[in-house]
Amino acid sequence: MVLMARSATTTDAFNAVAEASRRDLLDAISTGEVTVGELVDRLGLSQPQVSKHLGVLRAVGLVLVRVDGRRRWYRVNGPALQPIHEWVRSFERTWNTRLDRLDDLLAELNDKDTP
Amino acid sequence: MVLMARSATTTDAFNAVAEASRRDLLDAISTGEVTVGELVDRLGLSQPQVSKHLGVLRAVGLVLVRVDGRRRWYRVNGPALQPIHEWVRSFERTWNTRLDRLDDLLAELNDKDTP
DNA sequence: TTGACATATGCCGATATCGGAATATAATGG
DNA sequence: CCATTATATTCCGATATCGGCATATGTCAA
Known part of the structure; x- marks a missing residue:
């Protein structure tokens, strides 16, 4: 039997958005399609940190990605909010x-x- | 130096509300002033569980309490949302x-x- | 092909969470 | 004054999180 300590951040939008960094990311992305590197620059977070947070946002459908060569363009998926x-x-x-x-x-x- | 793994649930309304049980509690309380025991009955949670969740909601100002003898009447504090x-x-x-x-x-x- | 660039993933230690059970605090009624 | 009622608090083990660092995956360009 699995006993969970706290709801996973990927459980739903509520949990994903609880983290301030992820709200900041969404704010930054809401201006239009943005690249991971651009988010790193704008928010001053480490690249792995940004990628991980984006992973969580992706898992709950809060962001969508468009792959373009070696870079990824992220955009907000409003309905998930x-x-x-x-x-x-x-x-x-x-x-x-x-x-x-x-x-x-x-x-x-x-x-x-x-x- | 303290390194925090995840924002405390008492950090802000976002974190407090991430937990489904606490949203359920707020829903139940939103109908009017409610007593702890009544919440225990209505939600089918244990009494300590309810008291702890209410403690978190209190900490971030999402609920207010009115002490009345040995019972406590909780109500939602809208502006905190x-x-x-x-x-x-x-x-x-x-x-x-x-x-x-x-x-x-x-x-x-x-x-x-x-x- | 090879090296630089862009992004994702894996491992780590420290930490706060969650529910359960037991217990503490406090107020009421007989 | 004591038993009961109402609520809060403490201790516990299991767990998932977070950031940092290193590394893997994948793509472009010379």
Whole structure:
């Protein structure tokens, strides 16, 4: 029986994106097709580090690659981010809506009434 | 010098939310104030497991607690999710269709009208 | 063909995680 | 005051991660 200590980074987009370096990579790639070497230069990370992180992003489908001779052009695969977007969006009302602000207001008044 | 293997789960909301159980907890809590015992019952997790996960969520400010005698009422702290929301939102254009882009445009115009 | 270039992969040690079980802390009720 | 209830904390073994360094794979160019 296999007992996992922590979900693998390649489990899903949530885990892959937990690492800040990988978010930075996605940010850099989002500007358009980028080469590995260019990412190394831009982010100041080691080449193996970049390749490994890209491997994780590839594994969960967050990036797609186009092979062109000896270099690889990476691009962001947007739809893979949708699960995160949807999940977080379901909480929007907890910070955004007028109703919540009303709740907060009432709570505040309540606090003043019952110290 | 401390060399960290992987960002601590308490580093930020991204890391805290990477774990599926913690997302489930937040989903359950989002319905309103909930007690630890209620979460144990609803999610079928062990009590220490729930308490530990709540500890992580507390550490990154994703939940707030109200102490009431020997029980604790947890609630979601929406704003702590905004960083994730903002980051993912910046990729929206990578998956949106033309219609969605129109929505964005309208939303932008709307924002300008209603500050 | 051979060497330089671009990227991926393998091995390493240090570390924090996870769940389980036991235990600690704290508040309630009889 | 004591047993019970509610929640948090500690210790444990197994595991996957991360960065660094070395190396493998693959491709172009002279």
